[in-house]
Amino acid sequence: MTRYRGAILDVDGTLVRGNNGVPGASEAVRTLRNQGTNLLFFSNNPTQPPEHYVSRLAAADIAIDDANVLTSALVTAEFLEAEYEGHDALVVGEGYLSELLEERGFVVCEDPDDAELVVASIDREFDYDDLTAALWALEGDVPFVGTDPDVTIPVHERLVPGSGAIINAIAGVAGREPDHVLGKPSPDAGRAALSHLGVSAEDCLVVGDRLDTDIALGEEIGATTVLVRSGVTSPDVLAGSEIQPDHVIDSVREIDEVLAD
Template sequence: MSDNRIKVNADPDHLLDRIKCFALDMDGTIYLGEQWIDGARDFLNRVEETGRKYVFMTNNSSKSADVYFDKLERMGLKIRPEQLITSGHATVDFLKKNFPGKKVFLLGNPMLTAEFEKMGIPLDDEHPDLVITAFDTSLDYKKMCKVCDFVREGLPYIATHPDFNCPTETGFIPDAGSIHAFIEASTKRRPDKVIGKPNREIVEYTLKMTHCTEKETAMVGDRLYTDIAAGVNNGLTGIFVLSGEAQLKDLPDSDVKPHLIFDSVKQMIPCL
């Protein structure tokens, strides 16, 4: 579909009629910092009023699920555990299916380390069977050397997500993709598998958690190369909102073309 044929704030083909679950990016789609995007709460209410469901989906593996639960509760929304999909949780699911019982060297901060241990993943900093790299906000030179040693040895090398930068209220900070870049510079290896958006693994985990099919699920987000790509490349309906990072001017140069475009989730309400 050519991007110049997509009408903003409209669903002329009634694609939303078949949607039973909305997988929602968070920052830039539902809120900015600690502030709800205008109409976001009304949108969430409308989704539930029409008998549909929603889940939040984030690539950020530097924060535990409890951080998101607490933040949303401070903002007046209480969600159930199954309504939060993180790249960390999707990575644990992938490990349990593909590397059951294997010992993991985890390049991650204490919050993610605690989650992996709580979810039954055996961690080993000395004699691991494979390497997992995440958005490690506690990264230091000793860790950098150790992860490169294990990757250079040829151990299976899996990453939670691909984002190069993480947006903050004061600008961007290096994210997991930047960590992959320094590992590649030292070892000449890229991750064997990346779990988070836009990749299939986090989509499969989401479908398992929501009990919905691809055709029944919409991926809503403000980033073309992660959120929208996760949708359109995996059989979901990709809905691009202009309330965050990317804008209409970015579409002509993008290989990813959304199915629908809205100024924000507020404009989706009349179509539900």
């Protein structure tokens, strides 16, 4: 049995690429489970509910339950419940995020003058009016929260703007940085992940393909980090980064090498 009682696994670039599973990913998940490791599948994508990942990973022969999934949207909702319960929120984001906050008891408002909280995230219909509404809502000391810092995200082998691009646009016109940016690699995301797993950081692996989110999250919480080369991080980027993983493997199919170390 491995000493790792828990593992936080990234999804895109680590277990799946687009609609296809990374070769060996299902075997790697089975290896971890056979070693007695509790698994949490953590995505910084704030636009989809857990059941989306259940279906998506099932197509890659990886069986999981809703309870095994954590996303930046869920981290954000949990954080807002704890810190800003009862605040009316102006949400710049896609439908799922607003629905999730409404389920948690928040009133999602359209009038920026009614906003007691601004939540910013990826929005593929983001426009000038949205930017203006956020600017007006932030004229006072209204809290400003972002779901995740990903400026770009991979789609069909190319990059497109992510939540970070929207958050940065709002921050630029408002002349202030967000009070909190949740999702990987924030401390709040780390605490939420460990709480969901029920393990301590020293007994946990963090496996992912991005240095600035996955590996940085592991460093933040003090877990053992594993970078997979199956995603976005090139050798040149790795060589020039201050963020360095504990292990580097070609893909998650080689996870048994980490477990045996």
